[in-house]
Amino acid sequence: TRTTPYHINGQTYPLDDHSNVPPTILAKLDRNLHLNPSHPISILRSIIESHFSTFTPVTPSSPILTVTQNFDDLGFTPDHPGRALSDSYYLNKNHVLRTHTSAHEIETYQKGLNQWLLTADVYRRDEIDSSHYPVFHQMEGASVWPSSELYKLPQMNAELASKLAECPLIIEDTSSISPENPYQKSHDPEHAAQITQHLKHSLNSLIFRLFGPIATKDGEPLRIRWIDAYFPFTSPSFEVEVWWDGDWLELLGSGVMQQPLLNRAGVPDKSGWAFGLGLERLCMVLFSIPDIRLFWTEDPRFISQFTPGQITPFKPYSKYPPVTRDVSFWIPDASKKGVTQWHENDYCEIVRDVAGDLVETVQLIDEFTHPKTGRRSKTYRLTYRSMDRNLLNDEISGLQSEVERRTISEMGIEIR
Ligand code: PHE
Numbered sequence: 001t002r003t004t005p006y007h008i009n010g011q012t013y014p015l016d017d018h019s020n021v022p023p024t025i026l027a028k029l030d031r032n033l034h035l036n037p038s039h040p041i042s043i044l045r046s047i048i049e050s051h052f053s054t055f056t057p058v059t060p061s062s063p064i065l066t067v068t069q070n071f072d073d074l075g076f077t078p079d080h081p082g083r084a085l086s087d088s089y090y091l092n093k094n095h096v097l098r099t100h101t102s103a104h105e106i107e108t109y110q111k112g113l114n115q116w117l118l119t120a121d122v123y124r125r126d127e128i129d130s131s132h133y134p135v136f137h138q139m140e141g142a143s144v145w146p147s148s149e150l151y152k153l154p155q156m157n158a159e160l161a162s163k164l165a166e167c168p169l170i171i172e173d174t175s176s177i178s179p180e181n182p183y184q185k186s187h188d189p190e191h192a193a194q195i196t197q198h199l200k201h202s203l204n205s206l207i208f209r210l211f212g213p214i215a216t217k218d219g220e221p222l223r224i225r226w227i228d229a230y231f232p233f234t235s236p237s238f239e240v241e242v243w244w245d246g247d248w249l250e251l252l253g254s255g256v257m258q259q260p261l262l263n264r265a266g267v268p269d270k271s272g273w274a275f276g277l278g279l280e281r282l283c284m285v286l287f288s289i290p291d292i293r294l295f296w297t298e299d300p301r302f303i304s305q306f307t308p309g310q311i312t313p314f315k316p317y318s319k320y321p322p323v324t325r326d327v328s329f330w331i332p333d334a335s336k337k338g339v340t341q342w343h344e345n346d347y348c349e350i351v352r353d354v355a356g357d358l359v360e361t362v363q364l365i366d367e368f369t370h371p372k373t374g375r376r377s378k379t380y381r382l383t384y385r386s387m388d389r390n391l392l393n394d395e396i397s398g399l400q401s402e403v404e405r406r407t408i409s410e411m412g413i414e415i416r
Contacts, residue, residue, distance in 0.1 A: 001410070006091050008064065018090035021097065022353045025089060025123065028135045029063060029097075033295060034119050037308045040283045041137050041295060045119050046309065048139060048277075051209050052202075055141065058118040060104050063097050070096050070103040075232035075258060086343040089123045089134075097123035101140035102233060102276055105257075109144065109265035114272075117141045119279070125345045128352065128362040133292045137279040143202070144257065144272030153194035160201035167208045168215040172225040173200070181228045181236045186259050187271065195256050196236060199273035200226065203240060203254065210286060211242070213311070233258050234274065244285055252277040288313040291387065293357045299388040322360060322385040323396045327404065330375045332412035339412065342376075346411060351382065354402045360385040377416060 006013040006021065008029065013019075033041045049057050071083055081087060082099060089097040098104075101120050108116055118140045126132045145153070177183060183192035207224055215222055223243040231237045234255025241248040254275035262270055280292055287306075289295070294302055294314075301317040331342040348362050359382060366379035382403070384396050407413050 008091075009062065011064075013064075013091040013095055016092045018085060018093040020085055020125075020349075021089045021091055022349065024353055024356060025097070025134060028121070028123075028296075031296070032121070034121065034137050034279070035059070036303075038303055038306050039295075040287050040289065040306055040314075041279050043306060043308060043310065044279055044283050044286065045137075045139060047210070047311070048141075048206065049117055051206055052115070052117055052141060055115040055117045055143070056113050058104075058108060058113070058116050060101075060118060060120050063121055063123065064091065064095055065098045065103050067094055067096055069106075070098055070100075073106055073264070074102055074261065077232070080232070086345045087125050089125060099124050100276060101138040102231075102274070104140065105142065105233070105274060106261065106265045108142070109262060109267050109270075112267075114145065114270070115143045125349060127344060128348045128359055130291045130360065131281065131284065133280070133296070134349075134352065135296075136292075139277045139279055140274065141277070142257070142272060142274040143198070144262065144267070144270040146269050147191075147271065150191050150194065150271070153191075153198055157194065157197050157201055160198070160205055164201060164204055164208060167204070167212075168221060169208065169211055170221050170223045171204055171207070172223065175226045175228045175236075175238050177236055178228075181230070184235050184256070184259055187256075191271065192236075192256060195271060195273055199254055199256070199275070200238075202273075203252070203275060207240070207251075210282070210311075214286070229253055229255070231255055233261050242285065249281060249285070250278070251282060286311050290314075290316065291360070293360070294387055296357060297387050301388075320386050320388075320390050322383050323391050323393065324381055324383045325396065325400045326365070326379060326381050327400070328366070328377060328379040328416040329407070329413040330377055330416060332414075333375065342411070347380075347407060350406050350410065351403055354406065355384060355399045358384050358386055358391065358396075358399065 002015060005015055033039045034045055036042050076082060088099050100122055101118055104118055108118060121135055122138050123135055126134055183189050211222055225241050227239050229237040229239040231253055234257060237255035239253050240251045242251055252275050256273050259271060262268060280295060283289055305314060332339045334341045351359050351362055361383045363381045364378060365381045367377060369376050384391055404415060
């Protein structure tokens with residue numbers, strides 16, 4: 001574990017019992033994939049920016065925010081799970097690596113912008129598989145109107161609806177306004193309904209633009225659905241999902257901005273909507289990129305395939321064979337004093353720290369509780385694979401024993 005304070009961009013962040021950012025994550029802070037015009041993340045960003053042509057593009061500078069900016073200001077309750085040390089990266093108890101681009105909403109409204117798109121890297125501790133990585137990119141979009149302009153919304157909705165009429169996708173809307181997902185009391189319900197409709201039409205037209213060229217998959221029309229959601233800073237709230245490879249894949253969260261947040265940003269007279277979209281997932285679907293680690297590879301065979309402004313399918317340069325290792329261990333008994341609760345994300349963090357992008361998946365394949373002792377056992381399968389080269393067996397054995405050594409000393413597990 002770390003003993004020296006974090007020094008980042010001329011700032012010092014003293015360590016405390018919250019500090020949990022490993023060097024592998026710090027190294028990602030200045031990669032800025034979203035600013036490299038040939039990178040799929042940036043290509044998608046520009047396409048979305050050109051779709052929302054009247055919106056101002058914004059790029060925030062630092063991913064280091066205060067806990068107030070990232071959570072409190074947005075109405076996250078003190079016990080919200082997103083704040084947990086097992087889910088977020090803390091430099092110390094007051095500073096986090098932003099966990100979502102919504103953390104920049106207030107400052108952006110404060111600048112007086114009414115329609116904007118903000119793109120940035122975000123950080124979350126997570127499991128390990130082909131679609132989860134602890135750093136990813138989000139695009140936040142928002143549109144707010146001074147109350148005097150809200151009367152234009154029915155007209156704008158009619159225009160958007162006519163453009164969407166020949167959309168070949170199947171867009172299902174299973175969301176509904178209810179006591180669980182209500183219009184806000186301070187809003188005129190007619191205005192709130194118009195804003196909600198404008199939000200849905202605007203995002204459906206983006207989806208049409210992005211998915212239109214691949215509107216059918218295996219002969220079936222592509223299915224998109226709107227469902228109810230909950231976010232502390234919007235009401236009503238919605239998510240959009242796409243049916244992909246036999247599963248609903250989440251594309252974005254959205255909703256009508258909570259009025260108290262706009263009031264706090266100094267624009268009490270405005271209301272409107274916002275969305276936050278995960279760029280990696282969308283890129284994986286649109287560019288046929290099979291593994292999220294590919295976005296981070298520095299192998300020129302990846303980046304050289306892409307052309308600014310164009311969505312083209314990725315051609316795998318090779319699929320190298322995986323190397324797997326199974327490991328079974330007893331997890332520590334958290335009912336004992338001084339023993340920390342087992343969190344799979346902590347385990348994954350050590351694996352990533354040791355193996356970096358060579359680890360492809362960490363899967364729980366078995367677990368049981370010993371009938372007599374009550375001890376709990378877990379068996380994990382670790383799959384290693386490089387995106388760029390063949391792995392050597394000895395190399396993996398070395399990594400695997402380092403993972404075991406660290407999980408024994410840092411997490412108190414006992415190998416079976
Ligand atoms: N910030 C939310 C997330 O990361 C997404 C969101 C953005 C929801 C804007 C509503 C409005 O999940």
